[in-house]
Amino acid sequence: MSEHTIEDLVADSVRVLDGHAEAGDPRVRNWFAALYEFQDGYDCSFTNFRVMDVLLRRGHTYRMPVSRHPDYAERSAYFDALTEFTALRSFDEDAPDFDGYTSWLEDGYVEPPFLYCDAGTALWRRLAAAGQLDGPDTALPRPARLIEVVREVAVAAEKERDPELIGTWYGFGCGALLGGPAGCPFDVAELADMPAVQDLRAVVRRTDALAVARRSPYAVPVEFADDGDLETWWWDL
Incomplete structure (x- = not known):
């Protein structure tokens, strides 16, 4: 079952x-990429079309006629026969190097009558190399740390008077927002010294969003946290 809370978030x-964010701010599409990478860590559906107008305007996603696909001339019958949403990457589950479906959007996707691709993917690179993209559209996305993106979300959400959005993010705790496969790699002093963490905690305090965070189904009780000292500090505002 899809995790609608994550999708909505x-x-x-x-x-x-x-x-x-200001029009033309190149950081925005990097922030979007980090958000969707976070979403991909959960059992979520493909939800990009909910905000596709934003993704297109901010250069995270590109849309064009299907006939502009680099392989269209050789495979026009295949492309012309598509009548529903189709991801174009194919997989061989028996191949020695098969490692799952995480790259399923790399070759773009079709929602007739349009072809879509996300910045930084294999199809995007092919289009850029073929001269179908130019200027800023050919710039590679730069990785953005999730905690820094969440700080930007919180600052913007405070202006919108949206403590629910702020608190829901804060409720994931430092393990999810700053961690990796082995958990959060920082100690309390290092966290306390991070500008993004400082800013996020300040917004949570100003908006009284901690109560929202505590109600989150994703909040990890301190007694069950991998690092109790970190989580205790996180919740002590």
Whole structure:
């Protein structure tokens, strides 16, 4: 079953970032990429079309006629026969190097009558190399740390008077927002010294969003946290 809370959180975050970032700010599409990478860590559906107008405007996603696909001339019958949403990457589950479906959007996707691709993917690179993209559209996205993106979301959400959005993000705790496969790699002193963490905690305090965070189904009780000292500090505002 799809995790609608995560899907709503990411879509709402995309909207609030778009609403408060300056037009042409190149960081925005990097923030969007980090949000969708976070979403991909959960059992979520493909929800990009909920905010596709924003993704297109901010250069996260590109849309064009299907006939502009580099392989269209050789495979026009295949492309012309598509009548529903189709991801174009194919997989061989028996191949020695098969490692799952995480790259399923790399070759773009079709929602007739249009072809879509996200910045930084294999199809995007092919289009850029073929001269179908130019200027800023050919710039590679730069990785953005999730905690820094969440800080930007919180700052924008405070202007929108949206403590629910702020608190829902804060409720994931430092393990999810700053961690990796082995958990959060920082100690309390290092966290306390991070500008993004400082700013996020300040917004949570000003908006009284901690109560929202505590109600989150994703909040990890301190007694069950991998690092109790970190989580105790996180919740002590």
